[in-house]
Amino acid sequence: MNTIGPAGFWSYTHRDDQLDEGRIRRLAEAIAHAFEITTGDELHVFVDSNSIAWGEQWRARLDSALTSTTFLIPIVTPKFLKSQECRREIITFSGHAASLGLDDLILPIHYVNVPQLTEENSSDEVVQLISRRQWVDWRRLRLEDERSPEYRQSVNQLALRLKGILETPPASGPIAILSSDTEADQPGFLDSLAEMEVALPEWAETVQEFGKVLESLNKKTQDSAALMQQSDARGGGFAGRLHVTNELAATLSEPVGKLTELGGRYSAELSRIDPGIIAMIRMIGEGQVTQQEEESAREIFGQLTEMIAAARDAVPNLRGLSEGAKVMASGSRALRPLMNSIQTAVQQVVDGQTIIEEWGRMIDELGGSGAGC
Template identity: 50%
Template sequence: MAINGDPAGFWSYTHRDDEIEDGRIKRLAKKIANEFEGITAEELDVFLDKKDIKWGDEWRKRIDNALTGSTFFMPIVTPRFFKSEECRREILTFAGHAKSLGLEELLLPILYFDVPQLKDPSPDDEVMTLVAQRQYEDWTKLRLEDEDSPEYRKAVNRLAARLVEILERTAEVEPPPVALTDDIDPEDEPGMLELMADAEAALPSWANSMEQFGATVREMGERVKLANEEMSASDARGGGFAGRLRITQSLAEDLKKPVDKLGQLGYQYSADLLAIDPGILGIIRLVETEGVPGGNEAQVVEFFNTIRTTAGQIRGMVSSVREFSGSLDGAASLSRSMRPLVKKMRASLQKVVDGQAVLDEWERRIDEVSRMTEGS
């Protein structure tokens, strides 16, 4: 059975999960690769160690070459996976490229440890929602089987066979039209300049959302600072724990509205960004593959600069968000009235941090394409 391209699988997992499994996660990857080769007589390159320069080089090459239609991304889903910023970045990056090419099946999560939230994911976590929407492989019971048992070997065979089926289906997939909205008319597909104009019109609204997000974070930071000053004054007066509790409960009440606003802004910012991500990547790919329409070099340069400028502005704001997130470490322990607020704040802050992965990928692809066009 011939496979188009050189099939490869990138495994995204936390090293700690593999350690507590005594290396079973890495061994599973190699067993699936061996089974795949047995079925197809084609080697499946498996990339496991993200610290290896070969992993990063091959990852970028595959994405930059439209995933070659034969590149799997297989996140090993555990509770720790969703806490790993690196893992979250990788799955969002791959998902955007795969969607822009109509190759979403190439994202194949493996549920390794049970994550109950996947059954009813909160919209506050787009990574968990993304995994829940995929037809993931459930390995939660199989991981308890002996690796040489018939049950385990049959499951490895089923998964390898599924990879083969996916590659056969995606071999002839044509990339969907580049679109920044869902109401595109296939008979009147917009040209590159129209697409770039639509993208430029959308970018300022993200910047505005982020500015409001940053302002809300600063407002909450000021209220927390004031509460800390009041606690110090209360301690000096001998107010004790009762004084601290009163101030903390008052702070929790003061933060309710800004926390709700933060959640709305974070959700809108993230939803808009992920919705338009495949379109932006498609535009960049059009410039790369078809070149710049004659006489429009200045408009393309301006478009790329707009994205770079917006990404740079938001990156600076993300630094402030990270700093504020760190300041919340002790807040939840002050009083039970603060715990739900801190949980909501962390979810909103994570959306902005996740979004930076999307913008970073735009910048990286733009730099690659710009170097290519400048050298031609």
Template identity: 55%
Template sequence: MANAQPAGFWSYTHRDDQLDGGRIVRLSERIASAFEIITGEPLEIFLDKKSIEWGDAWRMRLDSALTGTTFLIPVVTPKFLKSQECRREVIMFAGHAASLGLEELLLPIHYVNVPQLAEATEGPADEVVELIARRQWVDWRELRLEDEDSPVYRQAVHKLALKLSDILETVPPASPVEVIQQIQTTEEPLGFIEVMATAEEALPAWLDIIQKFAATIMLIGDESTWAAGEINASDARGGGFAGRMRVAEQLAERLAGPVEEVDALGAEYWATLTTIDPGVIGFIRHVGERDLSPEDQQVARDFFKEINQLASVTRDTTSQLQGFSKNVGGAAQISSRLRPQFRTIQAAVQKVIDGQTVIDEWSRMIGEIDLRENGQP
């Protein structure tokens, strides 16, 4: 087992714990106790996300080799997936773990049934559910109903603690990924500058996608405004619910193209970001840990500047989209014909919001690195 004390970050919603009578927090304590009995060494559990200790420990372990002894244990419920904070933790940890080849250290507990996680369902996919589904999640849906002192429950706690111990014993050494998967040729391997030039080409593409996405969302908003006006006019004529239904049918037809477009753009944006995320994290870590030549420092400085500019632009767009998503949620109740379209819009918007977590984490890591030019800040 690694020399650093192992730690587990318990990712859950406080409301779920309250609704379940404190059982989620008690489960973390029982697992930590069972782990110590099995291994002879403590498993430090971090619970309170609002404390300074949580934030400092979280960042320190993500930014260092201590990631290799750190578990993120998401307690997955429907409310968990609605929490942007919980989603952000899963996305951040998955990127850092993948950048070190340590993906098995994300160990979800399926606590309350989330249909998308356990079975094939219709409707737009949730990217965080997909991240979780690719791991060996632990099924606690029936166990959470057992008496906590029952043999069945205690045996399950023991097995989960043993699983944590086995993972730490067998996890390979951290193996940082390359920034960009280099094409193998008979020529000399790509150098630092060539690799980063390839990465820089992706930045304008992301910005282009987010601008197209925002424009399509604006079009959807315009169409919704048109529908509201038509409904008001129909009501004034005494059209009743039949008149409203006709407008809903027309709106569904008018939204078909834009909804398809926003769905495709959201999927492309998320896919391209998460594909390169481990490499960018690895590069930022590489810059922070090594002495670079002046030329390589300048390449890194230029690349970091572009990332921060991208983060600034997308942050403004994402803030606007969060408000739009809430409005769409209410509009989805108008008509069964419109509901699937609005769910698709919400899912696409969520991909952009979650993508902001990826970019903001790059920006945070960059802010921790001191790359001064000619001795100047």
């Protein structure tokens, strides 16, 4: 890519920008102008997040000497958290940045109130990623006149913050994936491979367990629908329907609890090792490992590719479950907490799929990845 110098990639929903009469894109432009007049250097702003080239450009920068001058600026709103594309962008960028020890490159702007962002112990992976960073509060400022002194001063402060990040060395360096003969007390390359070797069967088992729980939930829901038809036939009315619904809520408690456990386990484990796996794949691409280490890694990558495909096949069924749960939650107070838990668990799996799909993309770029790649 020919673009050099600092660059900011804006992650936002176009609908939010439309609803706010283009103020989100104008904010991007205002910050770029404030940065340039403050530093004398141009801040390249990329706002077309729907373009394939958008993702390719920031990935290319993170893989080059431009790494420490590449920012992701998520504009956080309720629609942002509901957008799978926006979620994918922040999860993927975060993994790459963390693998390089550059977490400060993500600068979230809290644009419209998202209650989860100020709550503790959120199970939402994207909310966790945002909460761990010092996000900028723009919830009140977005209602101010863009020409007002307060608004202009806040824009300038944001530009100065970007300038400060560029001038401050990262708190930590890249993830250390050392060669197996290194004696330092840090995980070696083969240690990371061994961790992957253990994790793959566990992930496959989790996906299979999801399938079993899904079957159980479907059966219980179908049985409930049959009971409701019988109640209607007897003239049970709304009282009969409510009774069936309450019984369904009681029977769903156990499988929904299991689904919640599986979702949390799946998402947490993938997030934990994501930076290390990205660093490991990058090292192979840069020729920083021995031939034996590379051969071992490519064998594991073949298994990983098969796992990605298996998980990908399961996602549509889980999405269907989530949509069904949303409908049921809107119609029954007794079922609502359980249905919300189902939607949360499904989102965790979908977010986890984003992580492993990125591994698959990087493995494919290596070429010749062995069986299954």
